[in-house]
Amino acid sequence: MATVHDIAAYILEKEGPMTAMKLQKLLYYCQAWALVWEDKPLFRARIEAWANGPVIPSVYARHRGQFEVSTWEGNLLSLTAGERETVDAVLGYYGKYSSLILSQLTHNERPWLEARRGLAPGERGKEEITHAAMAEYYGSLVS
Numbered sequence: 001m002a003t004v005h006d007i008a009a010y011i012l013e014k015e016g017p018m019t020a021m022k023l024q025k026l027l028y029y030c031q032a033w034a035l036v037w038e039d040k041p042l043f044r045a046r047i048e049a050w051a052n053g054p055v056i057p058s059v060y061a062r063h064r065g066q067f068e069v070s071t072w073e074g075n076l077l078s079l080t081a082g083e084r085e086t087v088d089a090v091l092g093y094y095g096k097y098s099s100l101i102l103s104q105l106t107h108n109e110r111p112w113l114e115a116r117r118g119l120a121p122g123e124r125g126k127e128e129i130t131h132a133a134m135a136e137y138y139g140s141l142v143s
Contacts, residue, residue, distance in 0.1 A: 002079045003044070003045070003078070004027060004043040004044075004056055005062075005072060005073060005074040006074040006075050006078045006079060007030060007074070008023060008027060008074055009072040009073065009075070009076055010079055011023060011027070011030075011072075011087065011091065012071060012072050014087075014088070014091055017069065018069065020063040020066055020067065021052065021053075021099035022102060023059070023069055024060070025094070025102035026090065026091065026095065027056055027059060028053070028054035028056070028106065029094050030086060030087050030090045031131075032134040032135075032137075032138045033086060033090050033138060034083075035134050035139075036139045037089075038082065041131055042086060042087075045059070046128055047129045048115075048127060048128055048129065049111075049115030049127050049129050050124070050125060051122050051125065052103055053112060054106055054112055109137060110133070111129045111130075111134050112129060115133070
C-alpha cells in the first residue's frame, strides 16, 4: 500500500504546483473514491474534519506555512497500477476545480458535516472522518 506522501507526490507530478489546500482536498477525494471503487483505503493516514474541510494532519505537518506546494517527498513507484488509476480518475474529475471550490464541495457533503456536528463554523476540530462515513456517502452517489 502506498503512503499518503506517495500519493501526494504522484498528484503533484501529474498536476503540477497547487495550493496546499487543493492538495489536501484531492487526497481526501482519492481516499473516498478508493473506498468506493476498490473497497479498501488508498492510504492509512487519518483524515480530520477541520474548519476549512478535510485535512490529513501528517500532510499538513509537511506543508504548514506554505500556500503553494510544487514537489513532495514520496515514492512514485510504490503506487500500483490500480492506485494510479484511482488517483487519475479523481484528478480527471476534481483536478480542474480550485481549492475554494473543492473546500465548498466538502462543506456540503455528509462525511465532513457529520464529523463537524456540534462545532460552530470556523471552530477548531479534530474529529476523524471515518472510512465508513466516506464509503457510505460516496457509494450512495453511484448507486
